[in-house]
Amino acid sequence: MYSKKSTAKRDTVCWKDSITTRLLLAFGATAFIFLVVNILMFIQINNTIGRIDSVYSSNVSLNQLSAALGNVQDNMLSYLNTRGSDALNEYYRSDQEYTDLISRLNQKTTDSERDLLEENIYNMSNTYLDRTRSTIQAKRGRLIETYKMTYAETAEMYGYINTDITKLNNLLFKKNADSYQALQQTLRYMELFSLGVLTAVAVVMMFILILLIRSITRPLAHLAGTANKVSRGNFDVTLTEPAVQDEVGVVQGAFNGMVRSVNRYIDEQKETMEEKLRMNERELMMEAHLKDAQLKYLQAQINPHFLFNSLNAGAQLALMEDAEKTNVFMEKMADFFRYNVRKMSEDTTLGEEIEAVDNYIYILNVRFAGDIHYTKTIEDGISGFATPCMVLQPVVENAINHGLRDVEGEWKISLGAGKTGDGILITVKDNGIGMTKEQIRSVLNGEKVPDKKNPNSTGTGLDNVIKRLELYYNKDNLLTIKSEGKDKGTTVEMNLPDQK
C-alpha cells in the first residue's frame, strides 16, 4: 500500500530524470563539444595566420626602411646640388625617420641569418648616417673636395645597405614561401584533425544517444509485455518498480498502481461473496432449526389447529352455559396455541412474546390452582422491539418445569424487560431449586437435553432458544444463566441487541 506522499512522488516527473532533460543534456553536450572543438580550431588557424602576418609585416617594414634610406640619399644629394634650406630640412627629417626605423632592427649577434643581416644593416646604416652628416657638414662648410669624396663613400655604402636590405627582403620572402607551404601543410593537418575529432565526437555521441534511447525504450517494452499479460487476464504478474522517475517511469508506476487496485478489488469481491455464502448458510441453518422446533412442536401437539378450534368451540359452549371463567380459560388456551402455530416461522415483537407468557402462566395457574405468583416489570416503549418467535415462553416454561416443580411452597416467577445501551435486557427469575455452575455450563453448551418425555413441556427446549438467538442476531452469549446455588433460585437474562 502506497502512502499519499509516495503516490504523489510517483506521479511527478523529477526534472533531473525527465526524458526532456536527458535529451536536452545529450544534445546540449554534443553541441557544446562541437563548439569547443571548432573554437580550438579557429584559435589554431588564427595563430597560424598571425605568424604569417608577422612575417609579411616585416617585409612591409623592410620596404619602408629601403624607402627611408633612399630618401636620406636623395635629400642629401638634393642638398649637395642646391644647398637649399628646404632640402636640408628634408634631409634632417629623412635622417630622423631612418634612424627611427633602423632602431627597430636586431642589434645583437646571433646565428640567425635574418638577425645577422639586420645587425649588419643597422651598423652599416649608422656608419652611413655618420658619413652623410659629415658630407652635409662639409657642404655647409664649402669643403668641396671633402664632400665629393664622402659623397662617393656614402653612395657606395648606400649600395651595400640596399643590397643587404634586398637580401633580407628576399630571405623573408623565401621564409614567406616556406611559411605558406607550412601553412598549407598545417591546414591539411587541421582538416584531418578536425575530421578526426568531429568523427570521434559523432561516434561517441551516437553511442550515448543509443544508450539514452535504450534506457527509454527498454522500460516501455517491459511495460508493454506486462500490459499484454494483464490484458489476457493474468493479474499474477511480477511488477517491476521503475528505476528512473521519468515520464515512462510515471506511466509504469501508474500501471502498477492500477494492477494492484484491480487485484485488491478482486480480493474484496471474493470476500463479499464468501460472506454472502456464509450468511446464506446461516439462514439455512436457522430455517432448519425453526423447522426442527416446529417439528418438535408438531410432534408434541398432535393437531394444534384441531386443538385450538376445539378450544374455541369449548369456549363458546362455556359462554352458552354462562361459565365465564371456563370461557376465558378456553380462549387463552386457544390464543396460546394459535400464537405458537402462527408465529413460529416469523419475527415477532416483545409485546406478543410477553402476551404468550401471560397466557401460558394463566393456563398453568388454572391447572395448578393459582400456585404460580407471576409478576412482570416492563419498561414503557419497548413492546414493539423485534424478537424471534417463541424465545421467552420456553425460558419461563423451563423455569417452572425444572426450577419450581419440586419446590414446596410458593412458586414465584418474575419477568423483567428494560432498555440497555444497544438493545433490551429481558430477565426471567424464579425462586426454584437453583442450578450449579456445572449445570449452567452444560445447559449453555447444549449438553443438557431437555426432558422430551415431560408431558408438561410445550416442546421447545432452552438449547433451541439459545441457537435461534445466536443465528438470529449472529452473536454468541446472548443468553446467560445465573444462580447462587441450591434453592437460591435461577435468573435467566437475554441481552437482545437492536437489529435496526
Next chain:
Amino acid sequence: MRKTTGKLIIGLVAILILTICGWFYYSGVMERSAVSSDINPISYEAHYAMITADENSPLWNAVYQSAAKEAKADGAYLEYMKNDSMSDYTMIDFMKMAINAKVAGILVQGNGSDALKAQIADAKSAGIPVVTMMQDSTDSERVSFVGVNDYELGKTYGQEVLKHVTDNTKNILVLLDKEKNQEETSLMYTQMKDVIIRGVGDPPIYSVSSQLVSSENTFDSEESIRTILLSDNRPDILVCLNETNTESAYQALIDYNMVGKVQLVGYYQSNIIFSGIENGIISFTVSVSADELGKQAADAINEYKTMGYVSNYISVQLEVIDSGNVGTYKTEPSDSGGDSSVQ
C-alpha cells in the same frame, strides 16, 4: 540512469582527451614547420667576418667550418661574407662592408694588392683587427698571418717528387699560376727545384722547368695542359700547384690515353683527386689542413682581442696524400667547383 550518466561522462572525457592530444600534436607540427623557424637563435658576444677570393671553394668552406666552430667556442659568430645571385662584390667591397658593419674582427685571404692593404689599414683605424690566411698581405697592417710557408711548401714538393723519380725520368714540369704573386711562387718553385736537383746528384739526369698557366677559368687551364701533354717535349712528371690544374691534367691524361706515361702531382684535396690517387694516375697531392688553418685563424683573432697582441706568423702543417693514406681523407668534402691554390 547512473550507468548511462557514467558512460556519458566517459565519452565526454574521451573526446576531451582526443581534442587535447590533437591540439598538442598540431602545435608540434606547427613548431616543426618553417613557420616557426628562427625562434630561438643563439646569441654571441662578438661578430667576426671572413672574406676570401672564392667563397665557393670547398677548401675555404672547410676552413670556415673550422674557424666558425673555434670562434663559437670563444663566444663569437663568424660570418662568411659571400656573393649570391644578386651581388658581385669583390673582396675589397666585402672588406668595406665589414668595416662599415663594425665587426669585431676580420679573417681575410691575403694577396699582394695595395687595395687590400688599404682596407686592412682602414679596418685597423676603425679598431678592427685583421688576420690574413693562406697568403699574406705583406707590408700591411694585419695583426697576424696564418698559412703555409712557401719555403716549406717547395721543400715538401721537392722531397715528395724525388720519391717518384725513376731512371726514365727526363723532364719535370711545374705549372705555376699566372695570376698569383710571382715573388712568392718563385720562392716556392726555387726551393722545390733546388731540392730535386740536389737530390739526384750532379750532373742532373733530367730537367726541371716551369710554365705559367692561367687559372682564371677552367677552359684556359685545360687548353694549356692539352698543349703541354701533346707537345714533343712532354713531361715525365707534371706538378700542378692548384686544384683546377690538377683536375684538368687528371682528366687530360685519361682522355689522351697517357696514363702511366706521365706522373701527375697535384694540389689540394677533392673527391676527383682522391679518385686519381686511388687509380694510380695522380701520384700524390699536397694540401694544407683546412681544420687547422681555420682554427688557427680564429684563435689568432680571439687572442688578439683578449691579449692585445698575437704572433705575427702562425704556420699551418702540410699534408701529403698518396695511395697509402687516401682512404682516411675520403670523407673530406666535396668535389664541386672552386679554385684553391697555393702561391
